[in-house]
Every structure is written in C-alpha cells, then in structure tokens.
Amino acid sequence: MSRSFDRRSALRLFAAAGLGAAATACAGPGGSASSAASASPHSLATSGAVDGAVSFAHWRAEDKAVIADLIKAFVRQHPHAGVEQDISPSADYQSTALRRIQGSRTGDLFTAFRGAQFEQIVKAGVYSPLTGAKVTGRYRADLIEPGAHRGVQYGLPYQLVFNMPLANADALDRAGHTSAPADWDGFLRLLDDLKAKGYVPLAWPGGDSANAGQLLNTMVMNNAPSDDMFTKIESGAYKVTDDWFLTTLKQYGQLKPYFQDRATGSTTDAVAQLFAQGKAALLATGSYQMAGVRALGAKFPFDLVAPVTTTAAKARYQGVFNTTFILGVNSASKVQPTAYAFLEFLSDPANAGAYANRTGQHVTVEGVEYTNPDLKAVAPWLRKKTLLAPRFQFLDLDIRTAVENAAAAVVGGKKPEQAAEEAQRVIDQKRA
Structure with a gap:
C-alpha cells in the first residue's frame, strides 16, 4: 500500500507479464469444481456467416455505454450483424x-458468476464448449480455470477483480498509515486512527446480499485451516461452529464500532456514496466499484x-482476487x-483494453495495455500473495446465505456462538 511504489514501473511490469504475476502469486481453490454432472457437450459453430442479431446478456449496467461503443466497432467490421445488450x-x-x-x-452470448451459477449453467447444458477454439489462446490459461469444468473450457472469465476493501489513499495518509497493516491488531489500529480523524472507517453494505459477503473473503483467508474452507463447510467436513469460524465471527463483532450507522440495512449505493463523498475511508466491496465511485465524483x-x-x-495471504464475468456461447x-x-x-487485446480502461476493470486477456490511472494505482496487488476469492466456492446459495447471514447477525448484535449454531442448523438441513 506504500505510495512510494513507482506506478509507471508497476504498469510496465503488468503489461510485460500479461497478468502472469497475478497467477504466480495466487493460490486459488475451487476453480473447476466437480460436484455437478454436466450435460452432453454441444458443438460450437465457430465458422459461418457473421450476420443476424446477437443478444448479449450480462449484469454490468455500468458498462452499458462502453459495450455499446464496442458493439458499434464490431458492426463496422460485420455490417450484417448486430448485438443487443440484455442487462439485469x-x-x-x-x-x-x-x-x-x-x-x-x-443470451446468445452471456456471462456467468464464478461458482454456483457457472456450475448450474454447465449442468443445464447451456454452454457450447470452447475447448480447442482459437479464442482461448488470447487469455491467460492460469486465470481462466474458473470457466472450466472437468477439463472442458465452457466459458472465459473476462474480469480480474480484487474482492477486498477499496481505500481512500488520502484518508490513509491523514491517519498516518503509509503501509498496509500486517496483522489484526494493526488493522484495528488503522480503523481507530481513521475514526479519530472523523471518517467512517469501514463502509459496509450489510443490507445488500450481493455485496455484503465480499468482506468475508478476506476475513477467512488466513483464519481457515485450508484454502477450500467453504467447499468443506458445504460438504460437512468443516462446520461454522468450528473454532476458526467462531474467531471470524468474533472479529466481525470487533468491527461493529467502525461500520456506519445501521450497517446491516445499508445498500451498496448508499455506502458507495458515503465513500465517494470522502466521509468513509474504506469501502468493503472491491476494486470492481472503482469506476462507479469515480462516476459519483x-x-x-x-x-x-x-x-x-x-x-x-x-x-498466508495479503488479499483476495477473483476472475469472473465468465463469457460463454449459448x-x-x-x-x-x-x-x-x-x-x-x-477478446482482442485492443478491444479488451478499451473495455478495461474505460470500466476500471482488469481483464484476463493477454497483452492488454492499461492506461487507466486507477488500474495502475492498484497494479502492485498483481504481485502480492492473494487467494482466489473463497466466497464463490459455495455451489449451494442457500448455504452461502446462511454463512454470510451469520456474520451479519453478529454485526446486528447476536452472540457469535448463537449465530454460528443457527447457521449450522440451516446447513445441516440443506445437506440432509
């Protein structure tokens, strides 16, 4: 987190390595889970007339204008084709x-979240496998494993994001912190110092299930006895009443004084606004919100x-990353x-670069040149020891919700032991 790091050097490193630094510094479990039996593969038509209207289904409304411009460029190359975005x-x-x-x-072309949704779509036979298709050669093979299942490449994760708190670097400087806390006591000391300077130390969207659980990624990355901790909770090998997870819940309780008021009911939009206005020092979501926060001023x-x-x-780890927005052909x-x-x-590096630099999203396409100042600012994280975000190991979303709700319950005032026991009962019922 040191501001002494030369950002231009980081960019040169990033461009030359083509994301390889991220791969060599990362240990990610759960990339190609094997619990679901996939349907019979369908052949993919990679040749033929490029004409007709394609529906592109995705969830990134904030990317709509960028993708619209890319579609215009695509249609200039293929005048008989068209692409319409279907965004939810x-x-x-x-x-x-x-x-x-x-x-x-x-969704002739569609995206999927890593983990449960990807596995469900594979099982339903919706993907046309991409194994052997020329396009796969444009990606870092060691970063697209979450789009594979049992040795078959069904989709191509397009985005590389860091699912950990986004920081106002000026606020950190004012609080006297120019390097990342190396332990729990140091992190609490940072929050204390930020609070003393008048900031909400940590803005957390506890009322938004899609984003509230992002903080859990980093809260468990070093507490858990193994990197596949959530796969093992789902299988029954681990329980949320185990000591390591109770420790995590107790630490959520320690964070409570540093969250904004009514944190368990806060939306992502509300905390992003708090952060963008400079009132909160840390935003407990991830790098994927950089462009959105910039748009808020x-x-x-x-x-x-x-x-x-x-x-x-x-x-064992300094942070977490994820490769997601998995592109696939229907x-x-x-x-x-x-x-x-x-x-x-x-997947062309020039077009992927245009997408990345305008949306503030690193991508997994090899050879992309990054010019976005925010992407360059967080580029040092590509060299750090990071874990593939464990939250997405869950294949049963009801179990994931029970685990994440236990953390929210503690922030809401429930004792960690009670929250863990209630969550474990839900998990046991789902596994019965």
Missing part, C-alpha cells in the same frame, strides 16, 4: 439468468486494504457464428 441487476441475474437463457430466449486516489485477521507470522443459439465472432472481438 446483479442480484436478479444471479437468481434468474439460467431460466432466461435456456433455449436462447435471450470521487477525486481522491485509490488503494486496497485487506484485513489480515491473524498475526503477521501466521498470515448452445441453443441460432446465431452462434455471430455470437462467437463477438466473443473473439471482445
């Missing part, structure tokens, strides 16, 4: 996308700060050649 809010997309894209009523420089919940000696699409052509277009 992220929470709705997570719950309804499979029903909507089955049979290609929408934020002028301060960004950084990322992950809570290390152990001592420095016991910490097996039932009647315009597959055009959908695939648009996928290839988005």
Whole structure:
C-alpha cells in the first residue's frame, strides 16, 4: 500500500507479464469444481456467416455505454450483424439468468458468476464448449480455470477483480498509515486512527446480499485451516461452529464500532456514496466499484486494504482476487457464428483494453495495455500473495446465505456462538 511504489514501473511490469504475476502469486481453490454432472457437450459453430442479431446478456449496467461503443466497432467490421445488450441487476441475474437463457430466449452470448451459477449453467447444458477454439489462446490459461469444468473450457472469465476493501489513499495518509497493516491488531489500529480523524472507517453494505459477503473473503483467508474452507463447510467436513469460524465471527463483532450507522440495512449505493463523498475511508466491496465511485465524483486516489485477521507470522495471504464475468456461447443459439465472432472481438487485446480502461476493470486477456490511472494505482496487488476469492466456492446459495447471514447477525448484535449454531442448523438441513 506504500505510495512510494513507482506506478509507471508497476504498469510496465503488468503489461510485460500479461497478468502472469497475478497467477504466480495466487493460490486459488475451487476453480473447476466437480460436484455437478454436466450435460452432453454441444458443438460450437465457430465458422459461418457473421450476420443476424446477437443478444448479449450480462449484469454490468455500468458498462452499458462502453459495450455499446464496442458493439458499434464490431458492426463496422460485420455490417450484417448486430448485438443487443440484455442487462439485469446483479442480484436478479444471479437468481434468474439460467431460466432466461435456456433455449436462447435471450443470451446468445452471456456471462456467468464464478461458482454456483457457472456450475448450474454447465449442468443445464447451456454452454457450447470452447475447448480447442482459437479464442482461448488470447487469455491467460492460469486465470481462466474458473470457466472450466472437468477439463472442458465452457466459458472465459473476462474480469480480474480484487474482492477486498477499496481505500481512500488520502484518508490513509491523514491517519498516518503509509503501509498496509500486517496483522489484526494493526488493522484495528488503522480503523481507530481513521475514526479519530472523523471518517467512517469501514463502509459496509450489510443490507445488500450481493455485496455484503465480499468482506468475508478476506476475513477467512488466513483464519481457515485450508484454502477450500467453504467447499468443506458445504460438504460437512468443516462446520461454522468450528473454532476458526467462531474467531471470524468474533472479529466481525470487533468491527461493529467502525461500520456506519445501521450497517446491516445499508445498500451498496448508499455506502458507495458515503465513500465517494470522502466521509468513509474504506469501502468493503472491491476494486470492481472503482469506476462507479469515480462516476459519483470521487477525486481522491485509490488503494486496497485487506484485513489480515491473524498475526503477521501466521498470515498466508495479503488479499483476495477473483476472475469472473465468465463469457460463454449459448448452445441453443441460432446465431452462434455471430455470437462467437463477438466473443473473439471482445477478446482482442485492443478491444479488451478499451473495455478495461474505460470500466476500471482488469481483464484476463493477454497483452492488454492499461492506461487507466486507477488500474495502475492498484497494479502492485498483481504481485502480492492473494487467494482466489473463497466466497464463490459455495455451489449451494442457500448455504452461502446462511454463512454470510451469520456474520451479519453478529454485526446486528447476536452472540457469535448463537449465530454460528443457527447457521449450522440451516446447513445441516440443506445437506440432509
């Protein structure tokens, strides 16, 4: 987090490595889970006339204008083709996308969240496999594993994000912190110092299920006995009443004085506004909100700060990352050649770079040049030891909700032991 890091050097490193630094510094479980039996693969039409209208289904409304400009450029290359965006809010997309894209009523090209949604879509046979398709060669092979299942590449994760608190670097400087806290005591001391300077130390969207759980990624990354902690909670090998998770819940209780008022009912929009106005020092979501916060008028420089919940000696990871926004071609699409052509277009380094720099999202396409100042500011995290965001190991969203709700319940005043026992009862019922 040191502001002494030369940002231009970071960018040169990033561009030369083509995201390789991120891969070598990361240890990510759950990339290609094998619990669901996939349907028979459908062939993908990668050749044929590029014409007809393609429906592109996704959840990034904030990217609409950027993608619209990319579509215009695509149509200039393919005058007989067209692409229409079908956008749903992220929470709705997570719950309804499979029903909507089955049979290609929408989503000739579509996106998926890593984890449960990706697995559900694979099982339903909606993907046309991309294994062997030329487009896969444009991506870092070691960053697209979350789009594979049992050795078959069904989708291509397009975005690389850091699911950990976004920081107002000016606020950190004013509080006297120029390096990231290396342990839990140091993180609490940072929050104390920020509070003393008049900031809400940590803005948390506790009322938004899609984003409230992002903080859990970093809260468990060093507490858990293994990197596949949530896979094991889901299987029954671990329980939320285990000591390591009770420790996590107790630490949520320690964070309560540093959250904004009525944190468990706060929306993402409300806390993003609080952060953008300079009233909150940390925003407990992730780097994917950088562009949105800029659009709200934020002028301060960004950084990322992950809570290390152990001592420095016991910490295995400095933060978390995720590869998501998994692009795939619908097996039932009647315009597959055009959908695939648009996928290839988005995967061209120049076009992927245009998407990245305008949306503030790192991408997994190799050879992209980053000019966005915010992407350059967080580029040092590409060299740090990060864990593939464990929250998305859950394949049963009811179990994930029970685990995340336990943390929210503690922030709301419930004793950690009671919150854990109630969550474990839900998990046991789901597994029965």
